[in-house]
Amino acid sequence: MPVDSEDIIREVMAEEGASPAEIPDHSKRQGVRGYGQSECENCDRTWSTYRAHVVFDLQEQVVAKIYKQKCKRCKQEHVPSFPEDEFTVMIEKAIKQEKLFRDPNSTLRKVDEGGRRGRPQRPPHESKLCEKCGYGNGKKCWER
Template identity: 35%
Template sequence: MSFQDWESIFEEKTEDLYGYGDSWSFEFDDTIEPDNPAQNWYQYIRGAFARFTCSKCKRTWPSKRVLVVFDFQLQERAKTGTVKARRFRQNCKRCQGAKMEEPQFELDNIEVLLEKLVGRIRMRCYREDLGENNRGFRPVGISEGPHESAHCEACLRGICRKSE
C-alpha cells in the first residue's frame, strides 16, 4: 500500500486526539533503529503480516513476521506530534543479488498496526488507561513455512523479533 494509504488511515485513527488540541503527522524513516529511540521519543515495535514481490523475477511471497518500528513524540508546547515509521524489508530467496523489497500490507493490517500505535500514543503521551485491546492481524495467503532468516533485513541486522 502507498504512503497515502498509511497517512490517511493514521489521520482517521488520530481524529480523537484533536480533542487535546494537538495535530499529528506521519512519515516513513528508514534510519529508525529498534530499541534505540532518539532522546525524548517513545518507540513501539510490532510484527505484522505482509507480502513481498521480487522486482527481478516478480515472485511473491507472504511473511508472518514483518517488523515495523514506530518512533513518536509529542511536542507539548507546539501542540504537534510526530510519528516516524520503518518497515523492514526482505529479499527473494530465488534471485542471486536480489534487492531488499518493501513489504506490502493489506489495508486491514495497516489499520490494526496504526490502531495499536495510536493506543500506545494515548497511553504514553496523554496518560490514558485503555485496558487491553486484542484485535489481531488478518493473515492473507500466509503459509506455515519457516521464517527465511537469510532473506530478512531485520534478521540480517540481528534485530528480528520472529520469536515474539
C-alpha cells in the same frame, strides 16, 4: 503500503482519541508487526509474511521505517506492502502499545506478544532474509 498512509494514520489516531501533542518524545516511535506482501520484480516470486515490521512515528503521524525482506530465490531486497485493513490494525496496535508504554502500572510493552489475533505463533522465518533480524547477524525479530 497504501499510497495515503499518512491520511490513514491521522484518521486512525483521531478515531482512537490519540493526540500527537500528548505523545512524549521517548515513546513516539512504536514498532509493530503485521501481514505484508512482497513481489520480486527481478524473478517474479511473490510471498507473504505475518512478520512484516513497521515503525510508526505517532507524533509526526508518519511511517518512520518499513523493514525490508530479501527474496528467497534471488536475494534482492523488497519493501513489503500492506492491505489497507491490515495497515489500520497495525496503527491501532502501535497506539495501544504507546499507551501501555506510558502506563506506569503496565508490565506489558508489546500488544502482539502471542500469535496473530489469538492464533498460535508460527515457526520463525529465515532470519538471513529479514532486515529486522540483521539478515541473520542480529537478534531475531521473533525474540523479545
